[in-house]
Every structure is written in structure tokens, then in C-alpha cells.
Amino acid sequence: MRLWRRAFMLGTALLAQPALCAAPVFEGDPANKVAVDKVCTRCHKNGMFLSTPRSWIRWTDVFRTMSARGATGTDAELDRVVTFFLENLTIISVNASPDNELGPVLGASDAVVEAILRRREKQPFRNFDELAAFPGLDRATLERRRGRILF
Numbered sequence: 001m002r003l004w005r006r007a008f009m010l011g012t013a014l015l016a017q018p019a020l021c022a023a024p025v026f027e028g029d030p031a032n033k034v035a036v037d038k039v040c041t042r043c044h045k046n047g048m049f050l051s052t053p054r055s056w057i058r059w060t061d062v063f064r065t066m067s068a069r070g071a072t073g074t075d076a077e078l079d080r081v082v083t084f085f086l087e088n089l090t091i092i093s094v095n096a097s098p099d100n101e102l103g104p105v106l107g108a109s110d111a112v113v114e115a116i117l118r119r120r121e122k123q124p125f126r127n128f129d130e131l132a133a134f135p136g137l138d139r140a141t142l143e144r145r146r147g148r149i150l151f
């Protein structure tokens with residue numbers, strides 16, 4: 001039960017889920033991927049989920065289903081699983097997703113996420129270039145994650 005509860009605590013957003021290809025190289029702390037392989041490959045291969053980015057609400061559904069099937073881990077492992085899925089496999093909507101999704105997907109600090117929230121309230125981001133020009137965001141990171149950033 002723990003895994004999906006933690007995921008839900010991070011918040012959810014209703015989004016469309018276009019089919020996209022996952023980036024072949026995984027980002028973030030390599031220990032996060034190790035935790036995913038430990039928690040999520042006892043019953044099936046990681047190919048079951050590594051090539052299908054989804055919105056966060058869809059992932060929390062998967063976590064809940066897998067928990068019901070018996071997926072478990074320590075709190076530290078589950079935190080790593082959540083971080084891995086956010087950084088690598090989550091699709092966001094720049095003008096609608098909550099801060100806890102924007103931060104990890106955009107690779108943005110809390111201060112930059114705050115600034116994004118303020119900006120989008122006044123004037124929604126219209127396209128990728130507008131976002132990439134926003135102070136504090138790294139264009140190269142955004143380019144790698146471009147397929148998961150919707151407007």
C-alpha cells in the first residue's frame with residue numbers, strides 16, 4: 001500500500017497521455033534506477049514500463065495496482081522509484097501540472113518552479129522556446145525531455 005499512498009501524497013493532475021518513446025538514457029541518480037529494478041522487476045521485466053511515458057495520475061494508478069499485486073520496498077526505495085518515474089517517464093502540462101511534477105520533469109529548483117507558477121498565471125507558456133528562455137531553466141535538459149513537455 002505504501003507505494004501508491006506516497007505517490008498520491010505528491011499530488012496528481014489530469015492530463016492526456018499521448019504515446020511517446022522513452023529516452024534511451026535514464027537521468028538522475030543511478031541509485032534510483034537500481035531501486036526501480038529491485039521494486040519493479042520481481043514479477044515482470046522493466047520493458048513493461050520503461051518505454052511508455054504517462055501522466056503522473058496514470059503512474060499513480062499503476063503504483064496502486066502493483067502494490068495490490070504485491071510490489072513493496074523500503075521507504076527509501078519507494079522514494080527513489082517515485083523520483084525515477086517523475087524524472088524519466090512522466091508527461092507534464094506546463095500550464096496545468098502542479099509544482100511537484102514541474103520540478104522533477106523540468107529539472108527546476110523550487111524557486112524556479114515558483115516563478116513558473118507565477119508566470120503561467122499571468123501569461124501561459126505558448127511553446128517550447130518560450131519555456132526554454134525562462135530564467136533558471138536549462139535548455140539542454142528540456143530538449144532531452146521535450147517529448148514529455150506539453151503546452
Ligand code: HEC
Nearest residue numbers: 039040041042043044048049062063066069070071072081
Ligand atoms: C508482485 C508482482 C509485481 C511487481 C513487484 C510489479 N508488478 Fe507490474 N505487473 C504485475 C502483473 C501480474 C501484471 C500484469 C501482467 C500482464 O499484463 O502480463 C503487471 C503489469 C504491469 C504493467 C502493465 C499494465 C499497465 O497498466 O500498463 C505495468 C506498466 C507495470 N506492471 C508496472 C510496474 C511497476 C512500475 C512496478 C514497480 C513499482 C511493478 N509493475 C511491479 C505484477 C507486478
